[in-house]
Amino acid sequence: MGTIFTFSHFIFREYNTCMNDCLFCNVVADSSRLIWENDVAAAFNDIHPKSPVHILVVPKKHIPMLDNLDDVQIGGQMLLAVRDVAERAGVKGAYKVLLNNGRPAGQIIDHLHFHIMAELPTHKNHLA
Numbered sequence: 001m002g003t004i005f006t007f008s009h010f011i012f013r014e015y016n017t018c019m020n021d022c023l024f025c026n027v028v029a030d031s032s033r034l035i036w037e038n039d040v041a042a043a044f045n046d047i048h049p050k051s052p053v054h055i056l057v058v059p060k061k062h063i064p065m066l067d068n069l070d071d072v073q074i075g076g077q078m079l080l081a082v083r084d085v086a087e088r089a090g091v092k093g094a095y096k097v098l099l100n101n102g103r104p105a106g107q108i109i110d111h112l113h114f115h116i117m118a119e120l121p122t123h124k125n126h127l128a
Helices: 023-029 072-088
Strands: 004-007 010-013 041-045 053-059 095-098 114-118
Touching: 023 041, 023 053, 041 072, 053 072, 072 114
Parallel strands: none
Antiparallel strands: 004 010, 041 053, 053 114, 095 114
């Protein structure tokens, strides 16, 4: 089965390979929860935001962490997705990007994801 981790009122199980049990794969499959997507990546608001703008950008393909990323095209497209989501969120030029790689670094969900964090949007055309 796997180890159970508790995190802010939610319980997640550690799984090694099964995409059906991946929380982020399930979020990506439910387009009603997404605030942005393209063919490679999807974005949604963090359920436990650490800043006024806190968006997660994930690859649609299940990749457990950065160490498992072996496709240069997906890597590049993920960075461009982060840039595009930040711009659409109204924080272009005023955000930070965080990536936790592995449990010792603080990664809770075994699906590669980038955190976009910023203060309030700098213009009115931002994502909900």
